[in-house]
Amino acid sequence: MGLVETSQRQGTPPPSTDPLTLGEIVGNGLCIGCGLCRSIAGAGHVDMVMTPEGRERPVALQELNKSTLAKINAICPGTRIAGPPPAQMNDAALADTVWGSVERLVLGSAGNPTVRYIGSGGGALTALGQFLLSSGRVKFVLHVAASRSMPMRTERKLSYDAASVLEGAGSRYGPAATLVDFNAILDRGEPFALIAKPCDITAVRNLARLDPRVDEQMRYALAFVCGGASELTKSEQVLQRFGLGEEELALFRYRGHGNPGLNRIETKDGRAFEISYRQLWEDEDKWMIQPRCKICPDAIGQVADIAVSDSWLNGGPAVEDEPLNGIIVRTKRGRELFDAAVEAGAVQIKRESGIAEISELQSHQVRKRRAVWARLKGMEIAGKPVPFVTGLALRECASQNSAAENLAEGRGARDRARRGRLGEPPAVQRETVSKDGQP
Template identity: 40%
Template sequence: MARKQLRSKRTFFAAPARDVEDVVGSGLCTGCGLCASIVGSAISMGINIEGNMRPLVRGEVAAGKNEQIMAVCPGVSIHGPGRPQRVPIHPVWGPMREIHRSWSSEPIVRQKGAAGGTLTALGRYLLTSGRVHAVLHVRADDRQPWLTISTISRTPDEVLRAAQSRYGPSSPLVNVHRLLDEGKRFAVIGKPCDTSAVRALGSIDPRVERLIPYMLTNFCGGVHSAHVAKAVMRHHGVDELDVVLYRYRGEGWPGPLRVQTRDGTIYDLPYPGAWHMGKFRYELPFRCKICPDGVGEVADISVPDGWILQNGKPVYGEAPGTNVAVVRTPAGEELLHRAVDAGYLELAPVSVEEIEQMHINHHRKAAASVALFALRLMGQRTIRALGYRTKDGLKRAGLRGIFQEFAGTVRRVLAGENREHLI
């Protein structure tokens, strides 16, 4: 299949993206799949030459549909929560109505789920309680287990079978309109950019508010290219056709990256060493490097790892996992405590200072507005980001952080990192 490289026009203060091809070619696509959900077969999702999940336009996209896509695409604009009243607001972590350490009360869920299994437990509770009829999330691809596909779980056991961290590319939102058309309530568990896209969809589709009562997310440090998984398999000397299991983390805290072949042979890489394999540690899409919201500010609950710390540093050995539950909205607050009351979750205290130590890699988010401004100055297409308290973030980043973000963005553009291919 021909691979067409798209380049944004290099004009001062470049015009906003006009269509999906502009978004992809400017390096701004997140791969969420919402565009494919909106138009159906005219757009399909797949892995492109850079190893990222991206849309391919296969047919004509009507003007009205294109307008809808541009209104909700997180590669065009994202809208933060601003300053909700009577809610503590952190310059990096955003609104923090409540914060807790959290983990699943079910040992099997806590072991199999990412970190403490909090998102898995919430999904199971939502289905068991009848609050939703389905959960839209992701799972490992049965045929190519190093890849990740969108899935719809309708039972608690299906949620558990799909559990585990999935660091690779995925398009979780390709099934959003399928579920909206069913007319039944469902929850969305995705990355922060996915929840931003669904919130934006609610501004043009009134069914979202009625049918999607809960949006849950993690903290996202970026989506690794599929090339990383292939590099891991090459490192072990394994043919990808022989792989039957590719688990980005172990069962437990946090556990090794595991590859298993058809004959039962197991190959492990310790966490975090699996993410530092030569040049592949830098295999993040350009969009991830300029993301204004890796912490899920518009979700109802954000659930990052609750790193176990010793002397301020993470412990990577096996142990019962924990998460942090960052409650953003009244709906999230009510959900969290009902899940606790029903015996699905356990909570313990955690401080903002501990979260600061756990997720120091997210501190650069404070200066994300500088990266977006640098793109505009260089005549590159960029994201419109509103409601992320720019002044607070810049004050937190300081002059050094501002300079580093500006210089880093300029360097990436000059290196062509923001130019990407269609599939």
């Protein structure tokens, strides 16, 4: 069982034990489906499947040897989660207990009105990805986009030009195995940037400790501040509302084309359906957030060079409004990129912001950061494996709660873990789902 290290210093790994198998990582709710384990083990040894629960999960096609499992345990963002290196924290313009190291914090958006409109929120990540290519800083951008054949689903994408980056604009809720062939990407030997979930970036930073090509070739890592990855079943519920099957879809846009923009569905026979962002997320019991997200210590992208958030009061839009992002510049490298993107007009600043404002705009992220230490302790008490966490100040965040609040979080996690609510069934390939949600 893992240990929870909460200091700002990098800790040493827990005592040597048998590494968790893929089945144990998945079964204990630690997997987020990034796909990096498949890339490490090889396609002939691990496959990624879409489970009946609507999660992308790895399945070992044959028994993996101990050295392979040890490497997977060392890089998996469900078993090892590290914050930024101490030097980054010590040298930062600002270091906050909850928000980590910050070089600059602004409200802004893409400079191009089209990117701003099509993109999610203010389109800042799309604009930065385009600028990285146009400025010659990287050869390509690794990110995700809607599948062309199954548009409700998400696939990893390599973009070599600005138009291709724009094709991937807009939030993609649901499973995304961004790193499924990451080793092959490193084999290209070309400089690139990664735009992904914070946990994906955690996985790649873990791999960098074992493979020097990561730091040589991945010049920038950009993250969106993540509210949690939902299951595909969340999207299937939207289809059921309209009596549609996934095989009928020509377009499934979660949001974008506005701020936040409508959830829009188009069918191959020309019909169109829309619901608002609020309608999509109005029932919290049906958010279908994956188990790993509920214990995530770094949904705010502390390991990224730049992290970008929505900028709605209390995390949710009341109406369609001005497209705007919170832009958290975290590293010196990110600061150079951001300043150059602003000078070139790729990104525009509305105004400077600060920790107090981002904490209000993303109040749910503050609550989660303060809750994670107790949740992990509760899981430990229930006898479940937990991630080995370093450098993310979890205990310090928890100290901002009352003792009663921490006790409630810990007991809640302990009880849910004992009842199996924080775990998952064994990963198996799902059957095709029909219009009524039945196999």
